[in-house]
Amino acid sequence: MGPDAPGRYSRAAHRALAQRAAGGPHDEDPADPRTVQAMQLVLHLPKTGHATRAAYLASAARAVAALCLDPRAAEDDSWRLALHDWYDHRIRKVARRARNKAWDVAQGLPGITISDGGEPPALVRAFLPGPVSEVPPELRKLQISGTDLPIEDGAAREHFSIEDGEVLVAIDASLGMSLGKAAAQAGHASMLWAARRDESVVRPWAEQGCPLRAVEVGPEIFARWRRDPRAVLVRDAGFTEVAPGSVTALALDTLSPCD
Numbered sequence: 637m638g639p640d641a642p643g644r645y646s647r648a649a650h651r652a653l654a655q656r657a658a659g660g661p662h663d664e665d666p667a668d669p670r671t672v673q674a675m676q677l678v679l680h681l682p683k684t685g686h687a688t689r690a691a692y693l694a695s696a697a698r699a700v701a702a703l704c705l706d707p708r709a710a711e712d713d714s715w716r717l718a719l720h721d722w723y724d725h726r727i728r729k730v731a732r733r734a735r736n737k738a739w740d741v742a743q744g745l746p747g748i749t750i751s752d753g754g755e756p757p758a759l760v761r762a763f764l765p766g767p768v769s770e771v772p773p774e775l776r777k778l779q780i781s782g783t784d785l786p787i788e789d790g791a792a793r794e795h796f797s798i799e800d801g802e803v804l805v806a807i808d809a810s811l812g813m814s815l816g817k818a819a820a821q822a823g824h825a826s827m828l829w830a831a832r833r834d835e836s837v838v839r840p841w842a843e844q845g846c847p848l849r850a851v852e853v854g855p856e857i858f859a860r861w862r863r864d865p866r867a868v869l870v871r872d873a874g875f876t877e878v879a880p881g882s883v884t885a886l887a888l889d890t891l892s893p894c895d
Contacts, residue, residue, distance in 0.1 A: 639751035639759060644702070645842035647835060648710035649719075654831045656723035657704075664725050669769035673721055674728040675700070676775050677819060678742050680759035681733045689785040689815055691758035693822045693850035696731070697805045699750040699762035700823035701830050705842045706748065714746065715764060722765035726873065729823050730768075731816030732778035741774050750846075762823070784815045787852050796851055803829065803841065803848040803889040810855040811884060817877045821885040822850050824870040829887035832868050836893035848887075861886060 664671040677699070679692055708715040734742055739759075743749065747763035763775065787809055798804050805825045807818050826848065830838050841847070853861075861867055868887045874880025 639749045639757075640702075643843045643845050644706050645839050646705060646707040646710045647839070649705050649707065650830065650835060650838055650842075652710065652716075652720060653704045653723070653827065656720060657727060657827065657831045670767055671725075672728065672768045673725040673765055674730050674768050674771075675703075675722060675765035675823070676763045676771060677729055677731040677816075677823060678734050678739070678761045678763070678775065678778060679731060679815070679819060680735060680739050680757075680761075682735050682756070685756050686785070687752065687754055687756050687758035688788055689818075690788060690850055690852065691752045691754055692760060692785070692815060693805070693807065693819055693852070694848060695750045695752050695758045695760040696762070696819035697822040697826035697848055697850055698846040699748055699760045700729070701826040701846045702750060702842070703748045703762045703764075704827050705830060705838070705846075718764040718766055727824065727827075728768075728875075729820035730780060731819045732775060732780050733816070734778050738774075738778060742778070745772055745774060760819070780816060781814065796853055796857060798888055798890055799849075800890050803887065803891065805829075805848055805850045805885060805887050806858060806861055807850070807852040807885050808855065808858045808883065809852040810858070811878050811882060813877055813884065818852070818885075821870055821872070825868065825885040825887040828870065829868045829889065833889070833891075834893060837889070837891050841891060858886075861888060864888060 749761040751757040870885040
């Protein structure tokens with residue numbers, strides 16, 4: 637099964653994202669997986685001929701935002717309830733990897749698959765969230781760690797600029813996060829950005845397929861962008877790989893409202 641057709645948006649889904657995801661974490665006990673909600677992300681990582689790390693990060697960010705804004709998030713009870721339960725808890729994501737039959741099987745579970753359109757493509761599927769104690773077996777058996785991709789040569793440089801009319805997701809390369817961890821942070825950034833921005837900006841963006849650029853940058857430029865009042869910051873809870881409170885990612889845009 638190939639990637640989903642992009643370009644779907646629901647005002648009600650966007651409103652729920654903005655109102656509920658911004659409300660802060662509700663009661664949960666990290667020691668009791670029945671109370672912990674997470675969205676599963678699966679990256680299609682063949683043994684050879686895979687896409688670049690940056691392309692996977694962009695696809696992950698787009699897939700998360702597209703799922704949250706999809707009309708089914710407001711009109712389909714299973715989608716709506718799953719997302720609302722997740723929004724009402726700490727926003728967690730778990731990235732896994734798959735290839736061959738395991739990837740094909742996973743496409744049968746509710747979610748959205750996004751490709752960057754490259755060759756080879758960076759395929760990422762975001763699934764409806766749920767309790768971590770109830771991850772479907774088709775996903776639970778997929779590995780979380782064990783495969784990583786290096787940051788491309790020169791990617792963590794200090795002279796990136798934000799282009800007119802784009803959404804940019806930036807990852808702090810100095811934290812040394814794995815591909816899966818960075819993909820989860822990119823997804824956090826895109827959904828929090830969509831939650832903060834007005835419909836006049838998010839609707840046309842979503843209808844275009846949630847286009848964005850994902851970059852991993854060095855600490856100097858990340859610190860500069862972090863100080864930008866437009867920046868939407870991702871602060872990690874510190875359960876894996878980074879210290880609690882670390883700002884792992886951010887989203888910035890130069891989009892104009894659409895009448």
